[in-house]
Amino acid sequence: MLVMGIETSCDDTAISVYDNVDGLLSNNVYSQKIHKKYKGIVPELAARQHLKKIIPLIKKTLIFSQKKINEIDLIAYTAGPGLVSSLIIGATMAHTLGFSLNIPVIPINHIEGHLLSIMLEKKKLNFPFIVLVVSGGNTQLIYVYDFEKYKILGYSIDDAAGEALDKIAIMLGLNFPGGKNLSKIAQFGVSKRFIFPRPMTKNKNNLNFSFSGLKTFTKNFINKYNFLDFQTKADIACAFEDAIIDTLFIKSLWALEKYKIKKLVISGGVSSNKKLRLYLIKKLKKNKIQIFYNTTKLCTDNAAMIAYVGIKKFHKKNNCVPYDIIIDSKLKLNFNK
Known part of the structure; x- marks a missing residue:
């Protein structure tokens, strides 16, 4: 099963393709440089950069993974927490792809991605x-x-x-x-x-x-x-x-x-x-x-961790949504223990 991860919670645009059999096939991040002169993240500029870079990055990631868009079985995206203007870009793209390909879309908590990113390493924990x-x-x-x-x-x-x-x-x-x-x-x-x-x-x-x-x-x-x-x-x-x-x-x-x-x-x-x-x-x-x-690339915001959590949730038949865009800038991590 192939899942595409989309991460746009702040100023990094990230796309990945993950296979539940072969593992991580491709993981790419575009780090925005435009904020340097402002010495901090400018939300409006971050959103514009996401909008500009997300489609080229999807194409690049598919090429690196040697997969075609119609081979993707699931889309997982970051629903929060993060900047609203950034989150909406990734969420909209995820649901657009999901609707056009007729495949499920699943919203992921950014923090949960970080929690389980260690599972992407060769040494399992x-x-x-x-x-x-x-x-x-x-x-x-x-x-x-x-x-x-x-x-x-x-x-x-x-x-x-x-x-x-x-x-x-x-x-x-x-x-x-x-x-x-x-x-x-x-x-x-x-x-x-x-x-x-x-x-x-x-x-x-x-x-x-x-x-x-x-x-x-x-x-x-x-x-x-x-x-x-x-x-x-x-x-x-x-x-x-x-x-x-x-x-x-x-x-x-x-x-x-x-x-x-x-x-x-x-x-x-x-x-x-x-x-x-x-x-x-x-x-x-x-x-x-x-x-x-993690290795350095998986420490910072990335879509690999989003894809991994997405496929885990899908197998539990949990949190798949019928193309209703879900974002929450202050999304809380659910826990039941």
Whole structure:
């Protein structure tokens, strides 16, 4: 069975073709460059770029997969959460294709895609496990008991980790995408020259995240300087990144200990951060906890994870819709455990 995945939740246009027998056949992403000069995502411009790129990307993906459009059996698309103006492009395309080909269409929760993206890797992971979803829009700890059986253990009550990294990067005068550039400059920082707070890490029973206070602390710290030379910028970036990473580790460890789980999956765009990966590997190894993460292409927003979840849901006869376009910018992850 062939399923086409369509992902347009934010500023990346992504299309994939997945076969339930042969696995991922093709996975392509177009990352929009236009937002760089605005130092942030402009929703209207993002939607226009999706509209411009989605059909050429579908054609490219079909060529790479060596399949024809009339061989597709199912369309899975991101219904939310995300930017409404971006979501509607992918949803409309999915339902248009589904109607014209007379095949089922299935809406997918973007977060559920990240939760199960690890299943696309060659090394298969057995349930249960805990997932740390960390991206520009989300920071969550989720207990994955089984497929469609999830429990949200903690979430960001204000800025997500990726969002906080982007904002501090802008304060340091770095270009968009901020998080990546902050990480690059942090490599030149002197470790522990500055030590920033680890927010909400005093109460083990609270697994929520809050990075707004850390962001404000860092902003005030930056404002103390009339001029920031390269080394000071690098040291601040290093201290801020360390605070984020250490906080993510502390909360994850608390969750793993509380639920007696020995497997942690990190997913989402920020999970591609090499420093985060190495830190978690080192720290969790001491506690005999295994850590799993995707290849870089499957960490960021992609359609492969949407296609995978789509085919799993289809086999359970769940959530197929008769071409009624469904999107929700604040779509919640359903869980029944």
